[in-house]
Amino acid sequence: MADFEPTIVAFCCHYCAYGAADLAGSMRLEYPTNIRVIRLPCTGKITPVFLLRAFEKGADGVYVAGCLEGDCHFIQGNLVAKPRVNYTKKLIQEVGLEPERLEMFNMSAAMGPRFAEVAREFTERIKNLGPSPLNKKNRNKTDKAA
Amino acid sequence: MVIGERKPFDEIMRMAEGLKKIMVLGCGGCVTVCLTGGHDEVRVLSSQLRMARDKAGNPIEIIEKTIERQCDPEYVDQVESIVPEVDAVFSMACGAGVQFMAEKYTGKPVYPSLNTTFVGGSKKEGYYVERCQTCGECKLYYTGGICPIARCSKSLLNGPCGGSTKGKCEIDPDVDCAWQLIIDRLKSLGMMDRYEDIMPANDWRTNRDGGPRKMIREDFQR
Known part of the structure; x- marks a missing residue:
């Protein structure tokens, strides 16, 4: 398991976490290369379908990073996302994936160091959990289906 | 509208045992509005089924489709070309939709993915209450x-x-x-x-006690 490098998808809000990722880069902060950032206009755009398809296409872990609660650019998009992420945890648990493979984080655009910290912590968490138990041989098939 | 709740995932998995290719068919009517059987829910269930079967090393192929309504023959007819390709249809409509599908496609198993619960309305998004017992x-x-x-x-x-x-x-x-x-x-x-x-005292013959009911508009009969 020591050489396991997980694939992690981070759905990041344009107004905060994506800015924080940019800042982390400008600050020359190091964080694991396992993270694949997908920019969203707001985490309120997230639905269970997005999260499930990420796992289906081979992600070992997925997280959603939105604005600090109360600071959403669209008033309450991050508050919409939070229960959806919790609901999706139940959906992946039904399938047999650990709910810890999915998480929601909140940060502001000024929190570059926090972005790097979340990326490091989450990567560590997924490394401890090990690869996604989904049968990797079938990934090409699910790619087509999705 | 008719309110439905998705069946427990394990129950749906049991119904899908041994099947290699299925269609998960959503309904654009009531169950889309109550967030249990529309386009998004078809995608969620299909993803879950694919992942669970992949995990078990027994992959399943799924055609995802949603039609306007499953309780109307003209829409049920629209999946005519797809049904022969699959081992079974998993309908995400209410009980009426499942039966309309089963009546049209007599040679194909049609399974329910929802439990039809009641006739009601939404107090707010995602919160439904019973209001009519028909x-x-x-x-x-x-x-x-x-x-x-x-x-x-x-x-x-x-x-x-x-x-x-x-x-x-x-x-x-x-x-x-x-x-x-x-x-x-x-x-x-x-x-x-x-x-x-x-x-x-109530006359329950108009309720279910009088057997299955029908309603006919004479002026529409040709």
Whole structure:
């Protein structure tokens, strides 16, 4: 398991976490290369379908990073996302994936160091959990289906 | 609208045992509105099924499709070309939709993915409540627009009963006493004279007790 490098998808809000990722880069902060950032206009755009398809296409872990609660650019998009992420945890648990493979984080655009910290912590968490138990041989098939 | 709840995932997995290719078919009607059987829910269930089967080393191929309504032949006909390709259809419609699919595609197993629960409405997004029991003889004129059949736990026509306390039903402190609501409403409308009339015993033949029901508009028959 020591050489396991997980694939992690981070759905990041344009107004905060994506800015924080940019800042982390400008600050020359190091964080694991396992993270694949997908920019969203707001985490309120997230639905269970997005999260499930990420796992289906081979992600070992997925997280959603939105604005600090109360600071959403669209008033309450991050508050919409939070229960959806919790609901999706139940959906992946039904399938047999650990709910810890999915998480929601909140940060502001000024929190570059926090972005790097979340990326490091989450990567560590997924490394401890090990690869996604989904049968990797079938990934090409699910790619087509999705 | 008709409200449905998705069946437990394990139950759907058991129904899919041994199947190699299925269609998960959503309905664009009531179950889309109550967030249990529309386009998004088809994608969620299909993803879950694919992942669970991949994990078990027994992959399943799924065609995802949603039609306008499954309780109408003209829409049910639209999947005619897909049905022969699959081992079974998993309908995400209410019980009516499942049966319309099964009636049209006689040679193909059609399985339900939802439990059809009640006729109701949404208090807010994602929060649905029962309002009608389709008894076939509407009494809302007499009761201020609040249904004693659907909303009184005992379906009493002359209530309330002794189980009503501070406006709540004895079965659950969160359930309103329908007859308290009716009286409050009739009082505010100044129509308490309607409450004074004793309603005769109900004729349940218009309900399910008369067997399966149908409704025919003669002017549409050709």
